[in-house]
Amino acid sequence: MNVVVVLGHPSADSYCAAIFERIILALESQSAHSVTAIRLADEKFVTAMSTAERVAYETATPLISDETKRHAEVLLQADALIFVYPTWWSGLPAQLKGWLERVFVLGVAFRFNDNGKIRPNLQNVRHIIGVSTYGSPWRYVKLINDNGRRTLTRAIRMSTGLRTRTMWRGIYALDTCSQQQREEFIADTAEKIVKRLEKSSR
Amino acid sequence: MTKTLMIYVHPVEGSFNSCVRDAVVKYLSKHDHEVRLRDLYAENFDPFLSANERALHHTPPTTRPELARDVEDLRWCEAIVFIYPTWWSGLPAMLKGWIDRTWMNEVAWVLPAGANTIRPRLTNIKRLVAVTTHGSSKFVNALQGEPGKRIISRSIRVMCNKLCRARWIALYGIDNSTLADREKHLATIGQRVARALR
Numbered sequence: 001m002n003v004v005v006v007l008g009h010p011s012a013d014s015y016c017a018a019i020f021e022r023i024i025l026a027l028e029s030q031s032a033h034s035v036t037a038i039r040l041a042d043e044k045f046v047t048a049m050s051t052a053e054r055v056a057y058e059t060a061t062p063l064i065s066d067e068t069k070r071h072a073e074v075l076l077q078a079d080a081l082i083f084v085y086p087t088w089w090s091g092l093p094a095q096l097k098g099w100l101e102r103v104f105v106l107g108v109a110f111r112f113n114d115n116g117k118i119r120p121n122l123q124n125v126r127h128i129i130g131v132s133t134y135g136s137p138w139r140y141v142k143l144i145n146d147n148g149r150r151t152l153t154r155a156i157r158m159s160t161g162l163r164t165r166t167m168w169r170g171i172y173a174l175d176t177c178s179q180q181q182r183e184e185f186i187a188d189t190a191e192k193i194v195k196r197l198e199k200s201s202r
Numbered sequence: 203m204t205k206t207l208m209i210y211v212h213p214v215e216g217s218f219n220s221c222v223r224d225a226v227v228k229y230l231s232k233h234d235h236e237v238r239l240r241d242l243y244a245e246n247f248d249p250f251l252s253a254n255e256r257a258l259h260h261t262p263p264t265t266r267p268e269l270a271r272d273v274e275d276l277r278w279c280e281a282i283v284f285i286y287p288t289w290w291s292g293l294p295a296m297l298k299g300w301i302d303r304t305w306m307n308e309v310a311w312v313l314p315a316g317a318n319t320i321r322p323r324l325t326n327i328k329r330l331v332a333v334t335t336h337g338s339s340k341f342v343n344a345l346q347g348e349p350g351k352r353i354i355s356r357s358i359r360v361m362c363n364k365l366c367r368a369r370w371i372a373l374y375g376i377d378n379s380t381l382a383d384r385e386k387h388l389a390t391i392g393q394r395v396a397r398a399l400r
Contacts, residue, residue, distance in 0.1 A: 011253035047250040048296040049289075051213040051243070090357035091292060091349060094249045094299030100290045118338075137318055144356045147292060150347035155291035158346070173318040 001079040003035050008085025008096035010041040020084040026190040047098040062105040072108045080127035087132045091147040109159040125160040129167045137173040204399045207279035208239045211286040211297045229392020249299020272304040281329035288336045292350035310361045327362035331369045331398045340374040369398035
């Protein structure tokens with residue numbers, strides 16, 4: 001299974017990055033998977049869609065830079081997408097949001113059918129898995145609305161089709177979590193993800 | 203007479219959103235509102251919150267002098283009007299990055315020792331208005347759970363005044379709209395925003 005794992009946290013020594021690295025390690029130890037790790041900050045991935053890209057977005061060839069072309073190729077081969085990011089202001093960090101805007105374009109995430117209606121184009125993606133850290137407690141996240149989660153499991157899922165399964169792992173009230181809770185969350189998350197992807201690659 | 207901070211985000215000058223911006227600025231200025239317009243793309247604002255800046259998360263705003271203007275604007279205004287296109291059901295990365303970077307410790311919020319929820323600091327802000335366009339229909343956005351709307355009406359609003367009101371003015375289905383639909387939107391948008399600021 002081709003698994004694409006994306007890190008949305010800027011620092012390599014963050015807790016988010018630790019979760020990310022553990023997931024990569026756990027998946028790479030399984031011979032059934034081929035893993036592509038995308039560290040957006042390390043790659044210096046450009047956050048905002050540029051004017052030229054916005055103009056190209058409306059055309060049949062929206063991918064105009066090497067970095068977006070490369071990521072689009074990876075996406076079109078992916079069987080599973082895993083997002084690891086910190087929830088900021090109840091949503092995705094800007095760089096991860098920018099990745100969606102710049103790479104999930106016509107011919108990658110969607111296409112038009114003969115009647116000019118939008119149709120999903122990432123039907124190869126069978127799993128969307130999100131792992132996020134929250135500063136706020138669970139209750140508060142639910143009250144405010146988990147907007148990052150909704151963007152990934154609903155808006156992006158509309159581009160992958162209804163067969164796509166989603167899975168969510170969140171660690172809440174991170175500022176008051178003990179070291180032990182953090183470590184348990186990492187181990188547990190890696191294990192559950194491996195299990196989920198194992199079942200369907202059989 | 204409202205001190206209004208207008209955050210405008212669209213990469214293409216001449217876009218429908220830029221027409222909305224002009225219509226709103228014109229109307230508000232004519233009706234005695236004090237408007238500060240911020241055009242994030244034109245200013246080349248960098249929406250990326252870097253690792254170094256993230257390390258300053260719990261420090262006072264003086265550690266980030268490059269954002270002094272944003273801090274001053276946030277503390278000055280009584281209302282914020284956001285004008286932007288909705289992409290992937292939410293705020294464009296440029297706008298999300300502006301919030302990520304500038305709604306900082308001691309400006310927008312404080313975290314008391316031992317607490318896990320932040321407390322509001324932008325009590326000067328009593329109105330939030332989002333003026334946006336959607337390619338898809340209202341129904342599709344509702345299925346997606348309205349992430350963009352809720353970032354503004356809930357997540358950031360709780361850092362403003364207790365009585366702060368959030369208004370949502372959206373043009374849905376712009377991809378299938380007619381010229382007449384869009385002209386109608388432009389003709390009334392200034393007035394609708396002014397009413398939301400009352």
